[in-house]
Amino acid sequence: MEQHIEIVLNQYSATVMQLEDENYNILIDRPKNKGSSGQGLMGGQHLLVGIGGCFCSTLFASAQSRGVRIYGLRTEVIATVGNAPKKIKNISLNISYSYCSQPEEFTKLIKIAENGCISINTLKSKVSFDFNLI
Numbered sequence: 109m110e111q112h113i114e115i116v117l118n119q120y121s122a123t124v125m126q127l128e129d130e131n132y133n134i135l136i137d138r139p140k141n142k143g144s145s146g147q148g149l150m151g152g153q154h155l156l157v158g159i160g161g162c163f164c165s166t167l168f169a170s171a172q173s174r175g176v177r178i179y180g181l182r183t184e185v186i187a188t189v190g191n192a193p194k195k196i197k198n199i200s201l202n203i204s205y206s207y208c209s210q211p212e213e214f215t216k217l218i219k220i221a222e223n224g225c226i227s228i229n230t231l232k233s234k235v236s237f238d239f240n241l242i
Contacts, residue, residue: 113226124148152187152196159227160185163201167221176213180206199231200238215241 120126120135123144127134135148149157160183171178184202189195208214218239222228228237 121145121147152189155196156185156187156199159199159225159231160201162225162227163221166224167217170217170220170224174210174213174217176217177209178205178207178214196235198236198238200240202240202242204242 116128117125117136118128123137124147125136127136134154136151136154137146137148138144138150140146164181164183167181168178182204184200186200186202187196188198188200190197203218205214218241222237222239231237
């Protein structure tokens with residue numbers, strides 16, 4: 109059975125879009141030095157938030173299903189942008205944690221999260237990914 113994920117954006121100001129949602133107030137804009145008001149993250153940054161958030165929630169789910177406790181998870185999502193056309197060429201996820209009840213399993217959890225993340229699976233054929241436990 110197919111699933112659907114949907115968002116609706118409405119114009120908020122001359123350069124800003126806002127997520128239409130009763131629970132969240134998320135603004136999308138460009139930086140001031142690009143002629144906008146700088147009231148929110150750029151669309152490309154939101155893409156990285158989606159990738160990082162999807163990866164981390166999938167990692168947490170896989171850890172929980174295996175009885176692994178993780179605290180202090182930190183994931184840096186870094187995109188390398190190329191030109192002509194301007195697009196993301198590579199995304200690196202630098203992953204660390206303060207505590208893992210089964211540290212010997214953590215690398216396996218990273219692979220499971222990579223394979224289970226909708227965002228990463230959608231982009232893998234066009235963008236290369238690096239996963240680094242730091």
